[in-house]
Structure formats: C-alpha cells, structure tokens
Amino acid sequence: MSEPPVAPPTSDSPASDSATGPARVRLLGPAEVRTLAAELGVRPTKTLGQNFVHDANTVRRIVTAAGVGPDDTVLEVGPGLGSLTLALLDVVHDVVAVEIDPVLAQRLPQTVAERAESRVDRLAVVGADALRVRRDEIPGAPTALVANLPYNVAVPVLLHLLALIPTLRTALVMVQSEVADRLAAPPGSKTYGVPSVKAAYFGDVRRAGAVGRSVFWPVPQVESGLVRVDRHENPQWPMDETFRRTLFAVVDAAFAQRRKTLRAALAGWAGSAAMAETRLLEAGIDPSARGETLDAAAFVRLAQTTGAHGS
Known part of the structure; x- marks a missing residue:
C-alpha cells in the first residue's frame, strides 16, 4: 500500500513555515x-x-x-x-x-x-x-x-x-x-x-x-x-443506543459459531431455530447463509425484524 509522501522532519523540525504564524512546534525524537x-x-x-x-x-x-x-x-x-x-x-x-x-x-x-x-x-x-x-x-x-x-x-x-x-x-x-x-x-x-x-x-x-x-x-x-x-453523513439506519445494543447482540450471535448457518447460530438470539428462520426471511436473508456473508445493512435489517408473524 502506498503511503502519502511526507518530508522527513527531525525532532526539532519547524512546525510551520509561516513567518507570521505562531511559534513553532518541536517534535519529540x-x-x-x-x-x-x-x-x-x-x-x-x-x-x-x-x-x-x-x-x-x-x-x-x-x-x-x-x-x-x-x-x-x-x-x-x-x-x-x-x-x-x-x-x-x-x-x-x-x-x-x-x-x-x-x-x-x-x-x-x-x-x-x-x-x-x-x-x-x-x-x-x-x-x-x-x-x-x-x-x-x-x-x-x-x-x-x-x-x-x-x-x-x-x-x-x-x-x-x-x-x-x-x-x-x-x-x-x-x-x-x-x-x-x-x-x-x-x-x-x-x-x-x-x-x-x-x-x-x-x-x-x-x-x-x-x-x-x-x-x-x-x-x-x-x-x-x-x-x-x-x-456516515446520512445514516440509513437508527443510531440510538437502544438500537445499537440490539444490532450488536445480533452480530455477536451470528459470529459466535462461524461454521453454523444463521438459522442455527441465531437460534438462541431469536428464541428458536424456527424463529430465527422467520426473522431472517423477514429481513430478506437466506437462513442457510453464514454471518460472514452479510454486510452491515443486512444485519441492520435483521435487527429491525420482530418475528411477529412466525410460527
């Protein structure tokens, strides 16, 4: 990865080249x-x-x-x-x-x-x-x-x-x-x-x-x-603490058992594997998918589900 070009100052290099600016900063070496x-x-x-x-x-x-x-x-x-x-x-x-x-x-x-x-x-x-x-x-x-x-x-x-x-x-x-x-x-x-x-x-x-x-x-x-x-300048999801806690709980559960499908990994979070599947489908997510395939927006959709129509 390329790095931004920077002139190599010494520890006592001037902090500003402005003749009218404030006194110069001397960095530590x-x-x-x-x-x-x-x-x-x-x-x-x-x-x-x-x-x-x-x-x-x-x-x-x-x-x-x-x-x-x-x-x-x-x-x-x-x-x-x-x-x-x-x-x-x-x-x-x-x-x-x-x-x-x-x-x-x-x-x-x-x-x-x-x-x-x-x-x-x-x-x-x-x-x-x-x-x-x-x-x-x-x-x-x-x-x-x-x-x-x-x-x-x-x-x-x-x-x-x-x-x-x-x-x-x-x-x-x-x-x-x-x-x-x-x-x-x-x-x-x-x-x-x-x-x-x-x-x-x-x-x-x-x-x-x-x-x-x-x-x-x-x-x-x-x-x-x-x-x-x-x-994000204009976030497309809630940023309040209550929602953030809900979202982070879903994320933690999804990655706690990486090899499991989301249907299985989220069973504890949702209450059962069936309820997890209901909420995943409500969020437009394949229940057989794994957590590492979802972006943040997908996790947000999942956190916003209610599972109210589940069996």
Missing part, C-alpha cells in the same frame, strides 16, 4: 522520548499496551492520513509522552487527550509548554480510562479521533468513543496490523467478523497505511496499521 521517560521513571507496560512512537516522520504521516485541519478539535487517546499530541497541535485547533496514566497525564501540558508554548492553551487533558470515560468528562465537541490505541483494547475503545461522541466525523487509529485488517475487511473475506460489522455501522472503514516496528519504543512484537473511519 528517540533521544527526547527516552530522556522524558527516564525523568518520569516511566517504563512502558504491556498491561496498558504502551509503545511510544519516537519518530517525527511517523506522527506527521498519521496527522496527514487523518485529514484534520485548523477547524478540528481532535480527541486523542493514550497520548503517552506527547509525540502525536505535538504533531496534532501543529495542525489542529484543539486537542483533548485522554490518558489513564496519572504520571503521563500530569506531565503532558508541561511537555507541550516546553515544545509548543503558544499552543498549550489548546490542550485539555482528561485523566481517565478511555473504555469507561463519560461524555461529560470530555470538553467541547471533538470532530476527529486520532490515536495510537493500546492494542489490547483497541476495538472496544474505538467503538465506545464513536458511540459516545456523535460529533466525531472521522477516526484515524493506529492498531495491530491484524486488527486493522479485521476492522477494514469486506463481507466474505476470511478476516471479516464482529469488528468489521460494528465499525461499518458507524461509517466507511478502510486501511490507511502500515507502520513499521522500528518507530516505537519499546519495539513491539507485532506490525501496526492505520485504519480510518469516516462516519
């Missing part, structure tokens, strides 16, 4: 990342899925792939030491950073003040777990999610935030490469499954590039990938 981590006594943990990006070119490319600009308020999850945060503040209006680690959350504003002084008032830090953060804890109306998500909770965090914040028009997340494949998989493919359908419920999903291991510290054992979600 490998030496700065290690020095900052040592100062804080931070040792990246597998529990929190911490792998810090230390390559300025990579964070620039992530911001470019996200397509964000001066009118955007970006929600960032797991800012860590601030590598991506600084690159975002170079381009967007505001950044709301959600960080679970209190040491990192407390240090981030200082890092921004040191390396992008004129932008520090554009940063808001929320000390919270992104999986459990509430809407009232997130200030403003973020328009884009841009994040290096912890690999062990990447999909639930992405889905939680898309559901929690309807003002998010786009999401650009870095996840484990295999997870990126599953999120962006089309119906009928081997990697198509629950994450694919649930992400497609919110918007159009596609791979947006690959990220090498060498740009992280510590170096992860897996490859990484970028996934972009563009929220």
